[in-house]
Every structure is written in C-alpha cells, then in structure tokens.
Amino acid sequence: MKYYYTLKNARILFISILFTLLFIIPAKAQFVDLGQDPCSTRWRQIKTDNFQIIYPDFFEQNAQYLANIYAKLYAHANTLGIKAKKMSMIVRANGGISNGNAGWAPKKSELYTAPPQDVSDDWLEHLCIHEFRHVVQYDKVNQGFTKALYYIFGEQITMAVIGVYVPMWFLEGDATVFETSVGHSGRGRSPEFLNEMKAQITEKGIYTYYKAVLGSYKDFVPNRYTLGYYMVGNSRVHYGPGIWQDALTRVGKRPYGITPFARSLKLTLNEKRDSLWNTRHFQSLFIHPDSVKKANTYCDAKRTLYRDNFSELQQIWKREADQVNHLFDTIPTRNELYANYHYPVPTPTGEVIAYKEGLAQEGALVFLKPAGDEIITRTGTLYDYKFAYNNHTLVWSEYKAHPRWQQGGKMVLATYDLLRNKYRRHPARQNRYAPFTVDDNWGFVEVDKENQASLVIMDARLEKELFRLKGNGTELFVHPSHDGQGNIITIVVDTRGKHIESVNIRTGKRTPLTANTPYEIDNPVAAGNRIIYRGAFDTNNSFYCQDHPNDFGHNALNAKFGLRYPQLSPGKDSLYFSFYTADGYKPAKIAVNRLENNPIEKEKFPIANTVTQQEDWQFALNTDSTYISRKYNKTLHLFNFHSWGPIFPDVDDTDVDFGIAASSQNKLSTLFLTAGYVRGKGYKHGNWQVKASYKGFWPILDLEFKSGRNDDLSQSYVINDQQTQQKDTVRVIYKSQYTKGTATLQFPFNLSRKNYYRNIIPYVRYELQTIHDYHNKNAYLLSNRRWQSIPTNHPYVGIIGKPDNITLQIMRYGLILSNQTRMSERDINPRWGQRLTFGYQHTPFENLDYGNSTWVEGRFYFPGFAPHHSFSLYLGHQDKSLKDRSYYSNQIQSPRGISLYGYDLSTLHTTYRMPICYPDAHVGPILYMKRITAAAFFDVGHEKNQYYKKTFYSYGIEATVDTHFFRLPFPMNLGFRLGYETKKQSMFADMIFSVSFTI
Structure with a gap:
C-alpha cells in the first residue's frame, strides 16, 4: 500500500506539471509567427470540401497543381487509419526558403515553394506529401478526451497534448516514412539522409536514448528526421504500422495518463516482442542477443525500441561497411570536433578551397592546410554548399533577407575577390543557385516566383546576360557544370524523375544523356568524353562514370558512408571530392x-x-x-479565432493569467489578437485585457488595453479637529478603476549581410494611464499610535471627499540598433556583437509636465581567451528631469544583486563566460544535462538622488546547465548566481532560469 500511495502522489505531481505545461506551451510556443509576405501581394484561393489553398495570384498554375496533389492525398486511406479533416494551406512563394510546416494553433500548413538543389522528388509533390502527413497525425490525436478538451480550450490543447506526449522524432520520422512510401523516392531512399546515422552507429556506437533524442554539444547527433525515420520505419518492419496508429490513438483518448504514448508502445512490445526475438533470423542480427534482450527488459518502451532497432541495424551496417575499401587518398585536416568539408576545389596554384561548417565552425570558405585551415571569408546562410572558383574569385549562393518581409528574401549570388579581399552581393529579383564557371564567365540556375527554372550565363562581372535557357513546366536544373567544349551538363528533375542532360550553349539544343530514374543523381562533371556524377543506385552515395549516351555507365568509386561533390583538377587528371565519416565530410582525391x-x-x-x-x-x-x-479578401479574413478557454496566453509575459480569453491569428499571420477577462498582475479581482498586433504593413502596430478594479490605493490625510484643535491622521483605502492603454508603431529594418545579423528598429509609443471611478473601501484613524477602523460615512471621510482622477499620457521614442555574428552550435554568445538602445519619454499633453526621462543602453560581445569563451559588457545610463519624484520606471539594468533608485543612474556589467564540460548525462527520465557553463562578473552602479550620490559594486560567479526536463524538446538553462554587493554590504544569491521554445 505504501508503494501505491507513493506512485499516486507521483502521478498527481506529474499531472500537475503536465497541466502547467499544457497552459504554458500554447502561450509561448504554438502561436507561431513565421513572418509575412509583402503587403502588395494579391491573394487568391481554391476551396474544396477537403482543403483550402491560399496563394499569391502569380502562382495560379502551380496552385492548380497543388490542388490536384491534395485531392489525391485526401482520397488515399493512410496507415494511421483516419481521414484528414479540412485544412488551410498557405503558399509562401515570394521568398527563397525551401521548407514547410503544419500546426494546429491556428490550424494551417505553410508551404515555402522555392525549390532546393537537393530534391529527391519533384519539390512541390515532396513538400505537400510530407506536410500532409502532419495534418493526419494531428487529426489522429484530436479524438476522445483530447477532443473534449478541444471544446474547452480550442486548437491550442491538441498541440499542447502533442508537444508534451508525442516525441518530435516520431512526428518527423513518421512524415519522412510517409513521403518515402508514397513518393517516387523520398528521403528514405536518400543515402545523404541515411548515412549520418549509419556512420555514427557504426563508428561511434549507439548513444543513449536521451542523447539521440535531445542532442549534444560534445558530439554530432543526427537530427529528429533521421532518428525518427529509423525508429518509425524499422519498427513498422517488425511490428507493422499498427504500433504507431495505436500509440496516437491512446494519446488522444487518454492524455490524462502519465505517458500514454510510451504505454501504448509497451503494450505492443509485451504482445509481440517475445515472438520476434524467438525467430532465429532476428537473433542472428545481434552479437549477444540474450544480453541485449535482458538489458532492455527493464527500460521504458521508447528506450527498448530504440536499443532494439539500432542494435539490429548496427550489425547490418557494420557488415556493409566492411565490404567497402577506400581506394583514394585523403587530404589531411586538423579537427578535434565534427566538421564538414564541402566541395574541395583545387586551384591552378595547387591550393584547395572548401566550404567548412561544423560544431565549432559557422560556415566559411577555407584554404585546406595541414597545420590548420585558413579562413578566406565567412558567408551568409547557405542552403546548398556548391561554389565556384575562377580567376581569384569565389562565387556562391546565399540567402539575402528582405529589409522588412520575412517571406520576401531571395537566394542571391555573392562573390569574394581573393586579391582585393572584397566581398560583394549581387541582388536579383529571382532566386539564383549553383554557380559554375563557363570559361571566364559565370553560369547558374535561376528560379522565378512561379517556380520556372532557367539556365543562365553572365559575364565575369555578373552584370550582362549572355545566355538563357528556360525549362519546361516543373523542370528544375540541378548542379550544372561546363564541359569546356561549349556544353552545359546538368541534372534535370521533374515529375517523371531525374536524368542527365547536355545543353549546347551556342544553339540551346538539349540532349538527354540518360533515361529518367527515381534514384538520386547530382553534381555531373565532364572529364573528356566521360561524365562523372554522384548516384544512389546501390543504397550509398557512389561515383559513376557515363561513357555512352542513354545509359548510366558504371560504378567508379565507393566509400563506406558515401562520396559527394566531385570536382576535377585544372588539368582534369585528378578528381577531388568529399567522403563522409562519423566526424563529418572529409576531403580526398584520386587520379582519374x-x-x-x-x-x-x-x-x-x-x-x-x-x-x-x-x-x-x-x-x-x-x-x-x-x-x-x-x-481571397484579406480584410474579410482578418480574424480567425482558434483557441479559447480559461487561460490568457501572453507571449510577452512569463506568467499565464487565468480567466476567460480567446485568441485569434489570421491565416496570413498579419493580425494577432488575444482578448478576455482575466486575473492579471496587480488586478486581484480581474481585468479586461486586449492585445493586438497588426503586421500587414511596413510599420508594425501593437495595441494593448487593460482595465480593472484596484483595491490597493491608499492615501493618508491630516485633518484639524475644530473642537479639540488637534490634528488627526486619517488613512483611506479606495477601490478604483485602473485603465492602461498603449499604442506602439515600430519600423523594423533587416539589414543582415554576410555572416552578420543586423537590425534597425525605430519606434514610437503612446501610453495612457488613468485611475478613476473612486469608491471608499475602508477608513482608519490614527489614535494612540494605532490605526482604528472608522465607518466610511465618518465626518472626516466626508471632509476628505474623493481624490481627483489621475490621468497620465506618456510619449516614448526609441531606436534599437543590433549587429552580431552568426554563431556556431557550441558558441555561448556571438563572437562579436553590439546592441544599442536609445530612448526618450515625456508627457506633452494637457499642459501637464511630469518631466522626462532619457536613457541609452549598450551591450557588447568580444571573443574570450579560448574557443567559445565570451567576454561581454553592458553599459546603461538614465537621466530623469525631476529630482524629487518620478513617474517613470527604470529602463536600464541595475548591477546584479543591487536595486538603483534616483534621477541619475549609470550601470556597468562585465562578464566572462565559458563552457566547463559537456556531460551528456541524464538523471532518469527527469533531467538531461548537455553543457555546464561558468561565469565571473563584476558590476558597477552609480546612483544619484535628492539625498546622496554614491557608487556601488557587486561581483561574483554564475553556474548554469543547459538541460531538458522530462525529455521535452524545449531547451532550458538552469543555474544560480552567488555574489557580494556593497550597497548593503551583504552576500546575495539568485536562481537563473530561462526556457527556449525554438526547437
């Protein structure tokens, strides 16, 4: 019985934490703003009984194509055993990002239609199939008790249940399995996708389940797509698709259980695992099957399934790897951590240039040197690593953000002159990819907003167009190169598959060199009469040589975990490339x-x-x-109420308020609105709240309104008693109405360039505060040094009357400037960074002068004494014009452990922060620790008020750990601060806690 009550108490605690998370997760994570399209975009829609497609008017032909895809998908009976409900699909065709997402708060899917250069299927088909599976998953969970909760909380509850219970690896792995099983190819037939896990398991061993799921700063860990594909797919091989159908059904029907997803897996394993292990074939896949089975018996179901799958796959992969011998020469590099070298390109002077990125290196072009790589230049964000070199100039394709619209950026060509050390970007109206050399000129692939692809050649300065060949229909040109004889050799991808093609630059004649294939092929280069390319015919990335038209040639070179990026030397006698290992892509070469x-x-x-x-x-x-x-009329669709119930999700506040509230986010994500009657800070009896943000124009308009009863306004009065001629002190507590409204206009500018994120945000804010509608609540008379209650109809109270209404109108003007370098995964802070904030506020209305306040803040980051160490400075100064009283709160930070008050304040923070270790350790299923960080700080604060002018100091240490609780994907930073401050001459201690909902 004692065990029963202990378990019951633990269950109650867990459920309490769960419902806290159910409230917080929707508030902080699910009302996602992924940006807006340019306000000039004209929208259209296609509506059927099953789906709605909202798209820019220029995308009409492709929108019809998408509608036919979704019609097929909705008609198919899938292995999750449920027909998807109606969903809205938003087409983001203005930008250069290739991606997609599906969410339930609000319920919609967003499709980023710019095709990437690494497609395994036709891009739009691949994108729709993958995201559609997420729609099916969400509908599968939204049943039973979860569906009942939906009527109370709205769409937010379904996403919260999924976020708490369903692992991210399942959601993405199941969608990847679906795209593989339904599409012509899919990532499940892409060695590039599969080999990361193969190499890690074979060369590094099987990581713990916690490390595989939650990641690491110490080692490279394949992402949730790769892990999920093997977990979901290999489990379906042995247990059938019902294992996952049952798991989602149990989550939907029993979200009040502690672990319904894992519980369902356990029931399946209890029923079928023994019979599976009794087969001789399955046991033969393990070196010590009895020990593996026994070790897993006492683990939870997800860990058991993880160990079963990868213990089996490990033996298969080891046998496959042992059959492959390296016949090439490696190019030596020096790296203690995981690092990738993409596209090693030899130069006429004998040097080798590659694009490098890894755990400790944000993307950069480097010279390969045995003693250590020499950075040529860092770059912006690359989605394909192909670059070209010619005449001391490097050309690549990187993302250029639009100054305002997140969905308006483009992939543009960037150049770097090695002789002048000069970086330059070449903006264009269309997306440009995969540059290559054509004698002294440059070629590339261009894709317009309608997904129409072209092969283009421009002069050496990228100013004059020399050649253009437009593709047909949905064709996409991938990784073209010049054969030196007036032909472009390229891969062509369309709905029929992929093939190699030759294009004559002089005549524009197109000559297919192979038939269509569903297998991945890319990076064709010509060596005389042979074409060398990367292919995936044998479940691995290998090089193939095509000597004769209309066939795919022969297998020319293999490696254990694949080869990529073939590049010929200037004399075309050597082939340079990268081969994959558990430590990343490494450079190599071989004589042709x-x-x-x-x-x-x-x-x-x-x-x-x-x-x-x-x-x-x-x-x-x-x-x-x-x-x-x-x-599609944007004005008529401004409101889309998706979530409601007894919570008020406030993304600007760490608290979740309770009351009655509803949230709206329209499908184009231009208007965000939350309104309700809630119990918030400072409002014991509740208040009306409305928060709205409109982002459909360049200036962003934010509105906030709060109004509620305030019982805590207390004022004291001194009254002359006419009979005794004495002075009596009376204190009256009033209940009043406190109303606050703000309106903010901000003008964001994104000026990011190269590896620097840069933003300028000027803003102006109007704030109205009023205390009105007074009512006497309690009154007290000071008698014999004690407060004694008197009735509110006492003559003294009548003499006092009620206070005048207080109205305060404040105007605030500000400017925020930020600039910081892109960070590698191991960086704690940016290597270099600056953030400046300027502000001024005053009360210019109704001839009321409450003074003004001016402040300036600066935050600066510098490299430390070792990699990933960081030295940071914070400087703040604030000045208030009124010296005896203040109507404005402090806008700058105080020294740690000290609170500053006064009309003239200055602060200096100095911090040195460094990683201590990367434990990758877990405490049961509760806590997983990835990195421990320490910091030393020394702060100075100068305070001037009407009584004194003094300077105070504080100093101490901080220790934090980057961690995850309950295997949730949201990273948390938890720790403590211990220091000494001179204002009170005492020690102080603080808890440090933050959580990120970016996963």
Missing part, C-alpha cells in the same frame, strides 16, 4: 585513371521497400482537374 569500371548494382532500400508495401499506394499525379479559384 584509377577510377574503377564496376557494373551498377541497383539495390533495394529495405526499410523503404517494406513501408511502401504497407502503405500499398504509390502517388501518381494527373493534373486533369481544374479547380475554381477566387479572390
């Missing part, structure tokens, strides 16, 4: 005459093959149907 001539062996991808048979449906699109489209 040493390439082998082995037959192509097209092998099946075992997991992909099995899940394809289980799904029993292959996506085949015909676009015969034409759907009615009509204008």
Whole structure:
C-alpha cells in the first residue's frame, strides 16, 4: 500500500506539471509567427470540401497543381487509419526558403515553394506529401478526451497534448516514412539522409536514448528526421504500422495518463516482442542477443525500441561497411570536433578551397592546410554548399533577407575577390543557385516566383546576360557544370524523375544523356568524353562514370558512408571530392585513371521497400482537374479565432493569467489578437485585457488595453479637529478603476549581410494611464499610535471627499540598433556583437509636465581567451528631469544583486563566460544535462538622488546547465548566481532560469 500511495502522489505531481505545461506551451510556443509576405501581394484561393489553398495570384498554375496533389492525398486511406479533416494551406512563394510546416494553433500548413538543389522528388509533390502527413497525425490525436478538451480550450490543447506526449522524432520520422512510401523516392531512399546515422552507429556506437533524442554539444547527433525515420520505419518492419496508429490513438483518448504514448508502445512490445526475438533470423542480427534482450527488459518502451532497432541495424551496417575499401587518398585536416568539408576545389596554384561548417565552425570558405585551415571569408546562410572558383574569385549562393518581409528574401549570388579581399552581393529579383564557371564567365540556375527554372550565363562581372535557357513546366536544373567544349551538363528533375542532360550553349539544343530514374543523381562533371556524377543506385552515395549516351555507365568509386561533390583538377587528371565519416565530410582525391569500371548494382532500400508495401499506394499525379479559384479578401479574413478557454496566453509575459480569453491569428499571420477577462498582475479581482498586433504593413502596430478594479490605493490625510484643535491622521483605502492603454508603431529594418545579423528598429509609443471611478473601501484613524477602523460615512471621510482622477499620457521614442555574428552550435554568445538602445519619454499633453526621462543602453560581445569563451559588457545610463519624484520606471539594468533608485543612474556589467564540460548525462527520465557553463562578473552602479550620490559594486560567479526536463524538446538553462554587493554590504544569491521554445 505504501508503494501505491507513493506512485499516486507521483502521478498527481506529474499531472500537475503536465497541466502547467499544457497552459504554458500554447502561450509561448504554438502561436507561431513565421513572418509575412509583402503587403502588395494579391491573394487568391481554391476551396474544396477537403482543403483550402491560399496563394499569391502569380502562382495560379502551380496552385492548380497543388490542388490536384491534395485531392489525391485526401482520397488515399493512410496507415494511421483516419481521414484528414479540412485544412488551410498557405503558399509562401515570394521568398527563397525551401521548407514547410503544419500546426494546429491556428490550424494551417505553410508551404515555402522555392525549390532546393537537393530534391529527391519533384519539390512541390515532396513538400505537400510530407506536410500532409502532419495534418493526419494531428487529426489522429484530436479524438476522445483530447477532443473534449478541444471544446474547452480550442486548437491550442491538441498541440499542447502533442508537444508534451508525442516525441518530435516520431512526428518527423513518421512524415519522412510517409513521403518515402508514397513518393517516387523520398528521403528514405536518400543515402545523404541515411548515412549520418549509419556512420555514427557504426563508428561511434549507439548513444543513449536521451542523447539521440535531445542532442549534444560534445558530439554530432543526427537530427529528429533521421532518428525518427529509423525508429518509425524499422519498427513498422517488425511490428507493422499498427504500433504507431495505436500509440496516437491512446494519446488522444487518454492524455490524462502519465505517458500514454510510451504505454501504448509497451503494450505492443509485451504482445509481440517475445515472438520476434524467438525467430532465429532476428537473433542472428545481434552479437549477444540474450544480453541485449535482458538489458532492455527493464527500460521504458521508447528506450527498448530504440536499443532494439539500432542494435539490429548496427550489425547490418557494420557488415556493409566492411565490404567497402577506400581506394583514394585523403587530404589531411586538423579537427578535434565534427566538421564538414564541402566541395574541395583545387586551384591552378595547387591550393584547395572548401566550404567548412561544423560544431565549432559557422560556415566559411577555407584554404585546406595541414597545420590548420585558413579562413578566406565567412558567408551568409547557405542552403546548398556548391561554389565556384575562377580567376581569384569565389562565387556562391546565399540567402539575402528582405529589409522588412520575412517571406520576401531571395537566394542571391555573392562573390569574394581573393586579391582585393572584397566581398560583394549581387541582388536579383529571382532566386539564383549553383554557380559554375563557363570559361571566364559565370553560369547558374535561376528560379522565378512561379517556380520556372532557367539556365543562365553572365559575364565575369555578373552584370550582362549572355545566355538563357528556360525549362519546361516543373523542370528544375540541378548542379550544372561546363564541359569546356561549349556544353552545359546538368541534372534535370521533374515529375517523371531525374536524368542527365547536355545543353549546347551556342544553339540551346538539349540532349538527354540518360533515361529518367527515381534514384538520386547530382553534381555531373565532364572529364573528356566521360561524365562523372554522384548516384544512389546501390543504397550509398557512389561515383559513376557515363561513357555512352542513354545509359548510366558504371560504378567508379565507393566509400563506406558515401562520396559527394566531385570536382576535377585544372588539368582534369585528378578528381577531388568529399567522403563522409562519423566526424563529418572529409576531403580526398584520386587520379582519374584509377577510377574503377564496376557494373551498377541497383539495390533495394529495405526499410523503404517494406513501408511502401504497407502503405500499398504509390502517388501518381494527373493534373486533369481544374479547380475554381477566387479572390481571397484579406480584410474579410482578418480574424480567425482558434483557441479559447480559461487561460490568457501572453507571449510577452512569463506568467499565464487565468480567466476567460480567446485568441485569434489570421491565416496570413498579419493580425494577432488575444482578448478576455482575466486575473492579471496587480488586478486581484480581474481585468479586461486586449492585445493586438497588426503586421500587414511596413510599420508594425501593437495595441494593448487593460482595465480593472484596484483595491490597493491608499492615501493618508491630516485633518484639524475644530473642537479639540488637534490634528488627526486619517488613512483611506479606495477601490478604483485602473485603465492602461498603449499604442506602439515600430519600423523594423533587416539589414543582415554576410555572416552578420543586423537590425534597425525605430519606434514610437503612446501610453495612457488613468485611475478613476473612486469608491471608499475602508477608513482608519490614527489614535494612540494605532490605526482604528472608522465607518466610511465618518465626518472626516466626508471632509476628505474623493481624490481627483489621475490621468497620465506618456510619449516614448526609441531606436534599437543590433549587429552580431552568426554563431556556431557550441558558441555561448556571438563572437562579436553590439546592441544599442536609445530612448526618450515625456508627457506633452494637457499642459501637464511630469518631466522626462532619457536613457541609452549598450551591450557588447568580444571573443574570450579560448574557443567559445565570451567576454561581454553592458553599459546603461538614465537621466530623469525631476529630482524629487518620478513617474517613470527604470529602463536600464541595475548591477546584479543591487536595486538603483534616483534621477541619475549609470550601470556597468562585465562578464566572462565559458563552457566547463559537456556531460551528456541524464538523471532518469527527469533531467538531461548537455553543457555546464561558468561565469565571473563584476558590476558597477552609480546612483544619484535628492539625498546622496554614491557608487556601488557587486561581483561574483554564475553556474548554469543547459538541460531538458522530462525529455521535452524545449531547451532550458538552469543555474544560480552567488555574489557580494556593497550597497548593503551583504552576500546575495539568485536562481537563473530561462526556457527556449525554438526547437
């Protein structure tokens, strides 16, 4: 019985924490703002009984294509056993980002349609299939008790249940399995996608479940897509698709349990695992099957499934790796941590340039040197690592953000002149990718907003267009190169598959060199009459040589975990490339005459093959149907109330207020609104609150209104008693109405360039505060040094009357300037960074002068004495014009451990922060620790008020740990601060806590 009550108490505690998270997660994580399209965009829509597609008017032809894709997907009976409910799909076609997402608060999916250079299927098909599976997952959870909660809380509760209970690796892994089983190829047939986990498991061993799921700063850990594909796919091989269907059903019907997802897996394992382990074939996959089975018996279900899957796969992969020998020469590099070298390019002078990025290195072009790489230049954000070198100039494609609209950026060409050390960006109206050399000129792939691709050649200065070939329909050109004989060799991807093609620059004639294939192929380069390219025919990334038209040639070179990025030397006698290891892509080379001539062996991808048979449906699109489209009126669709109930989600406040509230976010994410009657800070009896933000124009308009009863206003009065001629002191407590409203206009400018994130944000704010509608609540008379209650109709109270209404109108003007370098994964702070804030506020209205306040803040980051160490400074100064009283709160920080008050304040923070260790350790399922960080600080504060002018100091240490609780994906920073301050001449201690909802 004692155990029962202990377990029961633990259950109550867990459920309490759960419901806290259910409230917080929607408030802080699910009302996501991923940005807006330019306000000039004209929108149209296609509506059917199953879906709604909202798209820019210039995307009409592709919108019809998308509608045909979704019609097929909605008609298919999927392995989760549920028909997806109606969903809105928002097409983001103005920018250069290739991505997608699906969410439930509000319920919609967003499609970023710019095609990447590493597609495994036609991009729009791939994107729709993957994101559609998320829609099915969410609908599967939204049943039973979760559906009942939906009527109380709205859409936020479904996403909260999923966020707390369903692992991220399952959501993305299941969607990746679906894209693989339904699409022509999918990432489950992409060695580039699969080999990260293969190399880690084979060379580094099997990490703990916690490390595999939550990541590490010490080692590279494959992401949740890769982990999830193997977990979901390999489990379906052994247990069938019902294992995951049952798990989501239990989560939806029993979200009040402690771990419904894991509980469902445990029931499946209890039913089927023993029979699986009794098969001789399965046991033969383990070196010591009895010890593996026994060790996993006492683990929880997710860890058992993880160990089963990867213990099996480890043996398969080791046998496969042992059959491959390296026949090439590695190019030596020096790295203690995981680092990738992409596209090693030899120069005529014998040097080798590569693009490098890794755990300790944000992206940069480097010279490869045995003693250590020499950084040429850091770059902006790259989505494809291909670059070109010619005549001491480097060219690559990087993302250029729009000054205002998050969905208006473009992929542009950037150049770096090695002789002048000069970086330059070449903006264009269309997205540009995959640069290559054409004699002394430059070629690249251009894709317009309608996803129409072209091959383009421009002069050496990238100013004059010399050649253009437009693709047909959905064709995309991938990784073109010049053969030196007037032809462009490129991969062409469309709905039929992929093939190699030659394009004559003089005539524009196109000559297919191979048939279409569903397998991945890319990076073709010409060596005389041979074309060398990367292919995935044998479940690995290998190099193939094509000698004759209309066939794919022969296998020329292999590596254990794949090869990529073939580049020929200037004399075309050597082939430079990268080969993958558990420590990243490493550079290598081989003489062209040493390439082998082995037959192509097209092998099946075992997991992909099995899940394809289980799904029993292959996506085949015909676009015969034409759907009615009509204008989408932005004004009529400003409001979209998606969540409601007894909580008030306030993303600007760490607290969650309780009351009755509703939240709206329209489908274009231009208007955000939360309104309700809640119990907030300073309002014991509740208050009306409205928060709204409109982001549809360049200036962002933020509005906030609060009004509620305030019982805590107390005032004391001195009254002459006419009979005794004595002075009596009376204190009256009033209940009043406190109303506050603010309106803020800000003008954000994103001026990011190269590896620097730069923003300028001027703003102006109007604030109205009023205390009105007074009512006497209690009155007290000071008698014999004690307060004695008197009735509110006492004559003294009548003499006093009621206070005048207080109205305060404040205007605030500000400017925020920020500039910081891009960070590597291990960096604690930016290597270099500056943030300046200027502000001024006053009361210019109604001839009321409450003085003014001026402040300036500066935060600066500098490199420390070792990698990932950081030295930071904070400087703040504030001046208030009124010396005897203040109507303005402090806008600058005080020294740590000290509070400053006065009309003239100055603060200096100095901090040195450094990592101590990367434990990757867990305390049961409760806590997982990734990094321990220490800091030393010394602060100075100068305070001037009407009584004194003094300077105070504080100094001490901080220790924090980057951690995760309950295996939730949200990283937390937890620790303490211990110091000494001279204002009170005492020690102080603070808890440090922060949580990030970016995952």
